Amino acid sequence: MERGNVIHHLRQRLAESLTPARYKHVLGVVETSVALARRFGAPVLDAELAAWLHDLAREWPQDRLLAHARDRKLDVPAAWLEAPILLHGPVAADVARVEYGVEDADVLNAVYYHTTGRPGMGELEMVLFVADAIEPSRDYPGVDDIRLLAEKDLKAAALASLESTLRYALDRGFAIDLTTVNARNELLNEVRRKARHSL
Ligand SMILES: Nc1ncnc2c1ncn2[C@@H]1O[C@H](COP(=O)(O)OP(=O)(O)O)[C@@H](O)[C@H]1O
Numbered sequence: 001m002e003r004g005n006v007i008h009h010l011r012q013r014l015a016e017s018l019t020p021a022r023y024k025h026v027l028g029v030v031e032t033s034v035a036l037a038r039r040f041g042a043p044v045l046d047a048e049l050a051a052w053l054h055d056l057a058r059e060w061p062q063d064r065l066l067a068h069a070r071d072r073k074l075d076v077p078a079a080w081l082e083a084p085i086l087l088h089g090p091v092a093a094d095v096a097r098v099e100y101g102v103e104d105a106d107v108l109n110a111v112y113y114h115t116t117g118r119p120g121m122g123e124l125e126m127v128l129f130v131a132d133a134i135e136p137s138r139d140y141p142g143v144d145d146i147r148l149l150a151e152k153d154l155k156a157a158a159l160a161s162l163e164s165t166l167r168y169a170l171d172r173g174f175a176i177d178l179t180t181v182n183a184r185n186e187l188l189n190e191v192r193r194k195a196r197h198s199l
Helices: 003-017 020-040 044-053 062-071 078-082 084-100 105-112 123-134 143-152 154-172 178-197
Strands: none
Touching: 003 020, 003 044, 003 084, 020 044, 020 123, 020 154, 044 084, 044 105, 044 123, 062 084, 078 084, 084 105, 105 123, 123 143, 123 154, 143 154, 154 178
16 A cells, blocks of 8 residues: 555554544654654655554454454564553554555564664664654643654654553553563663764
């Protein structure tokens, strides 16, 4: 399917299937992903496509996410089967490939890892990860600090956003998926190294 048609189809599908608040969130992520891609030189159309795709399975019940992952034999970290909400990215990436013919690995990875992040995130992955965290309808302690970082430094914003996810999980007593811990430690080292070099 041609990209314009994919987005047209997704817009209708999401408007019909998501709660109004979630649909508004997706519109915010689209707008923010495009702005971040422009700012940091990532491919703008790919950022827009990834944003439209990322939450298409966010409101599926856990058993549907698990059944999809099992039936399609998705290659996912074993721990994600114990916290099935984490499957909504991999499932959306699979739907993107199978139903919409999306083949771009960077778009698929951005969608796959948008909830946890991962070590070695590429630029498009960071664009979607940060956009998801700071789109205009997001409101949580610290979000404005991440918005400020995202004016200048995508990695620093991604780091702050990973740390905010970790704090959120600790505060609520959730088990923390290690992909996020590893992504955070790696970015922490990179951001610190960069700061030392610029002294
Ligand atoms: N590293 C993690 N370990 C465990 N749960 C996580 C992790 N990262 C995100 N989550 C949880 O996954 C859920 C979905 O996250 P996200 O896709 O960011 O959704 P939302 O749009 O609801 O914020 C949230 O409840 C969040 O707490």
